[in-house]
Amino acid sequence: MDAGSSHTALYIYEWPAEKDNNTGRVEQTHLCKVKGPGISSYASAPVKAGESLRLCMEEAKQWVPGKRHHQTPLYLGATAGMRLLNMANSSASDKVFQAVEGALQKFPFSYQGAKIISGQDEGAFGWITVNYLDERLKQGLETRGALDLGGASTQISFVSDNYDGSESPSNSVTFRLYGNDYNLYTHSFLCYGKDQSLRMMQAHQSQAGPATVLDPCFHPGYTATKNYSVLYDSPCVSDRKPKDAPDTFTHIGIGDFLQCQAAVKSVFNFTSCKYSRCSFNGVLQPLLQGPYGAFSAYYFVMNFLNLTDTSVPLEDVKEKLKRYCATNWDQIMQQHPEVKLKYLAEYCFSGTYILTLLTEGYNFTSESYSDIKFIKKIKGSDAGWTLGYMLNLTNMIPAEAPDTPLLPHPGYVSVVSVIAVLLFILFIVSLRPLWPRCSKQPQIV
Ligand SMILES: O=P(O)(O)OP(=O)(O)OP(=O)(O)OC[C@H]1O[C@@H](n2cnc3c(O)ncnc32)[C@H](O)[C@@H]1O
Numbered sequence: 553m554d555a556g557s558s559h560t561a562l563y564i565y566e567w568p569a570e571k572d573n574n575t576g577r578v579e580q581t582h583l584c585k586v587k588g589p590g591i592s593s594y595a596s597a598p599v600k601a602g603e604s605l606r607l608c609m610e611e612a613k614q615w616v617p618g619k620r621h622h623q624t625p626l627y628l629g630a631t632a633g634m635r636l637l638n639m640a641n642s643s644a645s646d647k648v649f650q651a652v653e654g655a656l657q658k659f660p661f662s663y664q665g666a667k668i669i670s671g672q673d674e675g676a677f678g679w680i681t682v683n684y685l686d687e688r689l690k691q692g693l694e695t696r697g698a699l700d701l702g703g704a705s706t707q708i709s710f711v712s713d714n715y716d717g718s719e720s721p722s723n724s725v726t727f728r729l730y731g732n733d734y735n736l737y738t739h740s741f742l743c744y745g746k747d748q749s750l751r752m753m754q755a756h757q758s759q760a761g762p763a764t765v766l767d768p769c770f771h772p773g774y775t776a777t778k779n780y781s782v783l784y785d786s787p788c789v790s791d792r793k794p795k796d797a798p799d800t801f802t803h804i805g806i807g808d809f810l811q812c813q814a815a816v817k818s819v820f821n822f823t824s825c826k827y828s829r830c831s832f833n834g835v836l837q838p839l840l841q842g843p844y845g846a847f848s849a850y851y852f853v854m855n856f857l858n859l860t861d862t863s864v865p866l867e868d869v870k871e872k873l874k875r876y877c878a879t880n881w882d883q884i885m886q887q888h889p890e891v892k893l894k895y896l897a898e899y900c901f902s903g904t905y906i907l908t909l910l911t912e913g914y915n916f917t918s919e920s921y922s923d924i925k926f927i928k929k930i931k932g933s934d935a936g937w938t939l940g941y942m943l944n945l946t947n948m949i950p951a952e953a954p955d956t957p958l959l960p961h962p963g964y965v966s967v968v969s970v971i972a973v974l975l976f977i978l979f980i981v982s983l984r985p986l987w988p989r990c991s992k993q994p995q996i997v
Contacts, residue, residue: 671740761797
């Protein structure tokens, strides 16, 4: 559940989960996604938010067979948007939980409680989801790192031979899954989701409290009047609010990719690192290793920009984004009448932020960029932390490998049949002494 932006999602999984008979994989049933007001509306207008929640749950009731309603556990996990609200105003976040819990308990499912999950769990569950759906865990294959970009936070999780958890243990999560031990490196950067990082960049641009902000990450021709109090209404930037700023500022786009890149870089701190190597803000990051799946906003943004093909050289990707950012806002709006204006206005920033985070922040190079795959779904299921969360809470992934037969079922049938035929022949042969003797034919001399 994201209460940090205007987008709120509720994922509900059918239980008992359906298992695919061929692969044994648990199929995630994505029943509905609630789009609704963000934190403040949840806190101040729970009835309106509750309405979209009610509609979602009604849909869930249709999906889950009636006789299974009472045995279907319902979990609510909240992520960085709620972490931020809890930091800024814990009574408001309590109210959100009360409103949502009250609404959920009216339904016939087995409600198991609501929780704000930690950034570390969010990263680890995203990694489990990706590798579970890819069947890398069950088969003990090399795992895929998980890159998750939300609105309020971003997570990076991967297994590296250079990381055993001794350096910066707070970044380590260990698992035993299907008989294999994993030592996962994971880090969640609060405030580095795409909405909060935009605020941080704009806070940097408007430090002096000007009446006009010229923004290279918005298209030329883009103009909007914005409130300083709204911009700074987040714990990610609230301590930087300029004192003598007017109430509003005019936000003017100039669409310059290179300047945008420089502005985006201002949100990262590369000055100190007490570990062997760091990403940014003094956070340990072991050497990147293996393939990566990048999902949530990584996918939404790169898919919109037509930049999901990572075999395209990074320089060409930047060139395309440069042209896109320089395109006039009127033309952008004309070309995409169906896209939500807030998203449309921000794709230049979001694309630039993604490339900067990956290359400057996480140290992907022109070569290793192609190790990243932008993904929305894997085999029909959403990539994200929610499936991993559900699998964990319902103990769906065993620690030990199940006792697998040496041969698949048809193999057993064939082997048993062959052995049965051989035994029969042996039995017949063993009776040979009892066979009636044939009378000898008279010899003709
Ligand atoms: O709280 P956190 O952990 O930060 O994550 P989230 O719940 O906000 O994460 P989501 O995956 O729901 O959404 C990620 C962001 O992408 C935004 N988003 C959703 N659909 C989009 C689209 O089609 N185009 C652009 N942005 C989109 C959405 O508003 C969020 O800011």
